[in-house]
Amino acid sequence: MKNQSELLSQNLGVDVSKDSLDVTFSTMDVQRQVKVKASRKFFNTLNGFKQLQKWMESKRVKDVELRILMEATGIYYEQFAWFLYEKEYTVSVILPTKAKRYLQAIGNKSKNDKIDAKGLAQMGLEQRLPLWQPLSKNIYRLRLLTRQLEDFNNQRTVFLNQLHALSHGAYAVKEVEKSLKKLVKELEKSIAQLEKSIEKLITEDEALSSKVEKILSIKGVGLKTIAVLLAETNAFATFENQGQLVSYSGYDIIENQSGQKTGKSRMSKKGNAHIRRAMHMPAFGVVRNKVSPFVSLHERLLGRGKTKMQAYVAVQRKLLILIWALWNKNESYDPEYNQKEKNTSSNDEPKLLFSLGSEGDKKQVAPADTEATQDELPCKESPEVLFSLEQS
Incomplete structure (x- = not known):
């Protein structure tokens, strides 16, 4: 793992479905090179959220910005977004059409949950997206x-x-x-x-x-x-x-x-x-x-x-x-x-x-x-x- 001075930022891309969360942890160094560090799937449940948090914390470099990006997939993203929000993580949620256009722009011709999660992680590193605000x-x-x-x-x-x-x-x-x-x-x-x-x-x-x-x-x-x-x-x-x-x-x-x-x-x-x-x-x-x-x-x-x-x-x-x-x-x-x-x-x-x-x-x-x-x-x-x- 690169040390703190060599990294600009870290991002977790999350592809959300009804039952699961496909996640990819990526980093960007000072040369703005994006590298995938790890990928994994978790259940879209409270216990799955806790396991994901523990896994994510084991991968991240302390004192380097960590952002989390996911799509607004119906209602299925909301519990996980709320979990992260209450834990004071930096979370962004984007419309599916915006994610789709970005993935097409970087040349992704195939589509599956793992590829989508990887693309979201890269998008989160390259763009400064607005922070998610939960529903009142x-x-x-x-x-x-x-x-x-x-x-x-x-x-x-x-x-x-x-x-x-x-x-x-x-x-x-x-x-x-x-x-x-x-x-x-x-x-x-x-x-x-x-x-x-x-x-x-x-x-x-x-x-x-x-x-x-x-x-x-x-x-x-x-x-x-x-x-x-x-x-x-x-x-x-x-x-x-x-x-x-x-x-x-x-x-x-x-x-x-x-x-x-x-x-x-x-x-x-x-x-x-x-x-x-x-x-x-x-x-x-x-x-x-x-x-x-x-x-x-x-x-x-x-x-x-x-x-x-x-x-x-x-x-x-x-x-x-x-x-x-x-x-x-x-x-x-x-x-x-x-x-x-x-x-x-x-x-x-x-x-x-x-x-x-x-x-x-x-x-x-x-x-x-x-x-x-x-x-x-x-x-x-x-x-x-x-x-x-x-x-x-």
Whole structure:
């Protein structure tokens, strides 16, 4: 092991999965040469954390900076990040898309947990990444409440669709109908309780309530939408710029162009589907209430031959960015400001004109399957499971 004077820094790269932590311990010397010292796998449990800490301490050089880097892999990184935070280690957590782009840039063509951990360790040595800040108690509670609310609304939609199908069947089965109605009634009761809990939590938190009240100045955006955004983004603390927020939410655009070939651009959808679903209803709301500049954007895209869903998704993206800006500036919405800035906003317009095909015009009654989101929780893209609330 190099002595203290020969080392600039040390880093532990951690690739997190549901059950395990793949780690690589690397160092950088004064010539800025990166060297892998050791790699190992541990269980993603409290006992595994303690074993990892003991192993890491046996490898590190005292009095030389040690930083730990991991991806924000759903919820599975949180317990380990909290463990390190409480032990006063220097921890950074980055979005998966940022890690992926770095690994591609250094020429990693293969992908597995060990390779990812090695790449993260090198990235942590070469870049000065922001330090991780854990969720506050109220934001953590808010996330649990909003996700449970989403899940109950999903279940309610499924049962209502089953009742609808049952009513059109060849034979009526009273026992099944009675059971389904009972389940729907219980879910509606639980949904109402969760909605009250969400409102109470935000109202009683002065730091949250004052800013939320200002965002509610956007006619068409409701409290539960804002609650989801705050819960899923740690009150937007994770993001340095709007591009990171757009990418994290899955609204970033993937272009398909090479030489003379120009294919269709599309939205990646590789991000937090909870956010995209929460933005669905307010996009309709701001257009219905003729809020500037969203109604003009919607009409302009329709006039250029875009589908209704393409236009509404463009509105979702623009509205998300506006909410992020208002939150950071602690300001209320000013429609006149958007009129003054309309020339600069046109620079973003080409990125909004992505192709989603014709699926947006087809109304889905019952979600047939689920897809894994960034946090591996089931999320359906059907509009029918979006909170079932009227945005005021």
